[in-house]
Amino acid sequence: MIRSVAHIAFNVKDIKKSLHFYCDILGLQMAFEMKDKNGNPWIYNVKVAEGQYLELIVGGVHEYSYKPGNVGFSHLSLEVEDINEIADNLRENGITIDVEPKLGRDMNYQCWAKDPDGNRIEFMQFSPSSPQVKGHW
Structure with missing residues (x-):
């Protein structure tokens, strides 16, 4: 059955800003990068804890806007x-x-x-x- 949370994925607008925030400011470690089928940057995995990652997915275009009470994240x-x-x-x-x-x-x-x-x-x-x-x- 379920062992732990493996990752949480965020579509990001600017991967450099996101990596700077999560790695340089928060001190998390960049673990590995996955490229798409054409060899382009796609997913950056930032290690939070053993076996737990944040997946930062390149190419987000729509702004996220949290509203209290909305269903979802x-x-x-x-x-x-x-x-x-x-x-x-x-x-x-x-x-x-x-x-x-x-x-x-x-x-x-x-x-x-x-x-x-x-x-x-x-x-x-x-x-x-x-x-x-x-x-x-």
């Missing part, structure tokens, strides 16, 4: 060691923090920002009392 959540460190790093790199670090209802620390294509990202620092750590609410 809402956000990507990335676990971090230190919520204030990631928030400071984002600010230092010119990334707007949409929600400043705070304690969420689930007892985890969180802050929010967007990637270059407008995808919402929640950065989350787990606390020992959180349901994600305990495995229940």
